[in-house]
Amino acid sequence: MNGFDINIIIKAIPYIISGLKITLFISFASSVLALAIGVSIAFFRTSEISALKYISAIYVEVIRNTPLLIQLYIFYKGLPNIGINLSPILCGILSLSIYTGAFISEVIRSGINSIAPEQREAAKALGFSQLQVFKLIIFPQALRIIIPPLGSQFINLVKNSSLVSFITVTDVFYVIYRESENSFRFFEFFVVGVVIYMALSGIISLFVNFLERKLSIRGRMASI
Amino acid sequence: MKNISKLSILLLFVLLLQIGLTACGNKSDNPDLLKTVLKRGKIIAGVKYDAKPFGFIDKDQALKGFDIDLTREISKRILGSENAVEFQQVTSSSRIISLNSGNVDLVAATMTINPKRALVIDFSSPYYIAGQALMVPVNSNIKSVKDLNNKRVIVILGSTAEDSIRQLAPNANILGFRTYTDGFSALKAGRADAMTTDNTILEGLVAEDHSFKMLKERYTKEPYGIGFRKSPETKSFQYAVNTSLENIAHDGTLSKIRKKWMPE
Numbered sequence: 001m002n003g004f005d006i007n008i009i010i011k012a013i014p015y016i017i018s019g020l021k022i023t024l025f026i027s028f029a030s031s032v033l034a035l036a037i038g039v040s041i042a043f044f045r046t047s048e049i050s051a052l053k054y055i056s057a058i059y060v061e062v063i064r065n066t067p068l069l070i071q072l073y074i075f076y077k078g079l080p081n082i083g084i085n086l087s088p089i090l091c092g093i094l095s096l097s098i099y100t101g102a103f104i105s106e107v108i109r110s111g112i113n114s115i116a117p118e119q120r121e122a123a124k125a126l127g128f129s130q131l132q133v134f135k136l137i138i139f140p141q142a143l144r145i146i147i148p149p150l151g152s153q154f155i156n157l158v159k160n161s162s163l164v165s166f167i168t169v170t171d172v173f174y175v176i177y178r179e180s181e182n183s184f185r186f187f188e189f190f191v192v193g194v195v196i197y198m199a200l201s202g203i204i205s206l207f208v209n210f211l212e213r214k215l216s217i218r219g220r221m222a223s224i
Numbered sequence: 225m226k227n228i229s230k231l232s233i234l235l236l237f238v239l240l241l242q243i244g245l246t247a248c249g250n251k252s253d254n255p256d257l258l259k260t261v262l263k264r265g266k267i268i269a270g271v272k273y274d275a276k277p278f279g280f281i282d283k284d285q286a287l288k289g290f291d292i293d294l295t296r297e298i299s300k301r302i303l304g305s306e307n308a309v310e311f312q313q314v315t316s317s318s319r320i321i322s323l324n325s326g327n328v329d330l331v332a333a334t335m336t337i338n339p340k341r342a343l344v345i346d347f348s349s350p351y352y353i354a355g356q357a358l359m360v361p362v363n364s365n366i367k368s369v370k371d372l373n374n375k376r377v378i379v380i381l382g383s384t385a386e387d388s389i390r391q392l393a394p395n396a397n398i399l400g401f402r403t404y405t406d407g408f409s410a411l412k413a414g415r416a417d418a419m420t421t422d423n424t425i426l427e428g429l430v431a432e433d434h435s436f437k438m439l440k441e442r443y444t445k446e447p448y449g450i451g452f453r454k455s456p457e458t459k460s461f462q463y464a465v466n467t468s469l470e471n472i473a474h475d476g477t478l479s480k481i482r483k484k485w486m487p488e
Contacts, residue, residue, distance in 0.1 A: 076413075080414055080415070081413070085414065166406075168399040168400060168401065168410070168415075174400070177381065178386075178400060181317055181381055184341075184343075
């Protein structure tokens with residue numbers, strides 16, 4: 001087809017906006033939950049209770065090495081077989097959070113491990129409890145290191161959120177797909193889709209850069 | 225040095241992209257489709273793999289169906305052999321794109337002829353008339369499309385059923401899937417209360433799973449047509465296919481195919 005028909009995009013703007021609202025909602029809710037899961041799992045992996053360590057390690061391995069779409073379908077199609085019927089949006093948020101949480105836990109774990117063990121030993125020697133060591137000494141320093149890779153995990157989360165369109169959630173990708181189908185203007189709509197996701201990722205990147213600058217200490221390297 | 229090589233890589237990429245895009249755009253450089261098909265010795269046809277009885281993979285892993293047999297008869301009349309066809313899978317969403325990109329020469333995939341599509345592609349004369357119907361679980365309270373208010377209905381994205389159900393049941397919650405298998409498995413999992421598409425396809429699904437039934441009402445007339453890319457070079461190919469279709473209808477082959485796949 002010739003040319004670029006901007007009118008068809010303009011007509012679809014109300015649908016695109018409602019789709020965008022859903023994408024933003026799912027991305028935001030999943031990010032919060034994923035961060036909570038990631039921090040918890042990272043903490044469990046440094047725990048002294050071996051059962052906790054073992055289970056969380058298995059969780060990370062299984063979740064990271066299976067495709068998100070399969071995990072999504074397990075929530076959407078598999079759970080009803082054992083009587084659990086969650087709404088499509090809830091399936092999307094839970095699945096996305098569990099998936100991204102595994103990756104976030106690895107990012108946090110490597111940040112924590114990069115803190116020199118001398119810090120941990122010194123804190124222990126001063127009588128800090130396990131939780132206090134993590135909360136007051138290790139985590140604040142690790143935070144500076146993990147902000148950039150954490151940012152890219154959130155960017156991945158936003159892009160992965162497009163998969164919920166496969167389980168009938170009317171996010172921005174679903175809307176773009178459906179509108180491109182009905183109008184036969186595939187190129188126009190997919191360009192819009194690319195632009196929207198790039199904008200979302202770009203906003204996250206800007207925020208990550210801002211945080212990086214705020215947290216950095218001039219003249220000091222990220223790790224000792 | 226690093227900046228120069230990065231820039232040149234970017235320029236090379238843009239150049240290749242430009243060449244790629246212009247290559248895709250210049251359909252008028254392509255030779256006549258009928259000549260290409262004759263030289264190639266086979267027709268490349270886009271059919272459905274999940275729409276019993278029109279195009280589906282049977283238990284013995286073979287591709288079968290009404291559309292398959294029809295395409296074979298057409299290739300017999302144009303190329304002299306029923307086996308001079310190569311089939312490629314299309315779905316309701318991808319069939320028009322497959323045509324326009326030149327991946328397939330024609331599409332025989334339960335595609336309803338309608339004015340909106342006719343702006344974008346060319347159709348053959350109709351070869352079958354289906355009707356949109358509703359499928360519900362056997363013990364459902366839904367007796368007609370009026371009972372669909374606030375219920376969840378599954379449609380396939382890109383089908384005519386998606387458009388009509390919006391008008392027939394404006395207050396229904398419409399769930400769109402990309403393939404019939406995806407949609408039907410969601411219906412079986414209790415994710416929706418009904419599914420709507422052509423009666424022929426629903427019959428195929430009900431035949432596989434008797435815990436569902438198809439309601440008697442037909443809401444639309446869906447004349448199926450073979451699809452072609454809208455372009456001057458497909459005109460002679462379209463003429464050949466349409467002539468074959470006429471022969472197939474007149475010499476009884478079409479009714480034979482119909483009786484084989486829709487025995488009633």
